Amino acid sequence: MDLLLRAEHDRTIIIGRPWLSVIMDLHTRVILGYYLTMFPPSIISVQQTMGMAMLPKNTGYFQLASESCHYPYFGFPERLLMDNAAEFRSPIVEAAMRKYKIKPEWRKPGKKHMGGHIERLIGTFMTSAVHFLPGTTFSNTQQRGDYDSEKQSALTFKEFCTWFAGQVLIYHGTVHAELGTSPKDAWEKAFDSTEIQLPEVAINPRALYLDFLPETIKPVRNNGITLNKRRYYSSQLNRIQGRARVVVKFDPFDMTIVWVSIDSEYVKVPQVSSGQDYISYEEYRCDRQHNKKIPPGTITDEDALRQMRTNNALVKNSQRSTRIAKIASKQLEGNAHHAEQRKHGIPKAVWDAHIPSDDFIVDESEVNFSLTPRLFDQND
Structure with missing residues (x-):
């Protein structure tokens, strides 16, 4: 599709253009099923498109962003016309079509006009809607001109899916150039006739859902x-x-x-x-x-992150408990030490200290013991 989209995790990153797979009812031009992806079409795109086309949208399977009551289109196709892409030739897809009695018809090589209805449908979406979105690339460089698609791009893939679901609703209610009426009115008119029965409903929707x-x-x-x-x-x-x-x-x-x-x-x-x-x-x-900015070693799993927080909390609690225990032990030792020192009123270190007599030589002949003692100044 002619549009550049941005990443969900970082809107500054351009992730490319989306791809659309679609199944259309040729008689009424109704879009029965579609699938959007940012990657080239694969068997997943085909399976999801086919499953959505055949199941009623109000069953809860293949639920869309738009209201299911506005999407009453479903049914088992008698024939499914496709091109020759590898995903359409998958044995899994062919087995599913045989199971539900769908006749596959592949486009003959070189006969591109056989897919003209789908090409015109996609072209209509591009020219009438997508080319008016910010970040459109238009159909070619001549149409784009000086328009900076990367600079103007604004939508993410999730936002575009919601927009596209609403645009499908708008398409179904818009008069078709060849039909002369809207696809919705053409669908309802086709089933108003008593000759045409309503689309066959799957007996086991869950089984069909799982098959695709x-x-x-x-x-x-x-x-x-x-x-x-x-x-x-x-x-x-x-x-x-x-x-x-x-x-x-x-x-x-x-x-x-x-x-x-x-x-x-x-x-x-x-x-x-x-x-x-x-x-x-x-x-x-x-x-x-x-998302290439996540460095190696980054934990992205929620269980792993939760366990990392638990481990970090355990280590912090252990460090705190050990620190408290050490402080309490030092306090007990200190209290016991001071109690021992205060036991005789004189610090034990001074009481037990051995003072050499040679350090204090006093000439007693010069001492007059009759005089009143004089206090020394503390600076002395």
């Missing part, structure tokens, strides 16, 4: 499963600890839970460090890619 989640293979250790620098644990993992690697599915929009395949059933496993701030998978990837 990204997955990875992970070992189960004593402390659970580690994924994307987060730890997940449940007592249900105890019986498969250390046995083998298992299939783990995760939701790019909610990293607080994962689903682990145990005996051909997916079990929900929560994140252990619940105090950690929630971030989506895309935010995690952006932070890992662009």
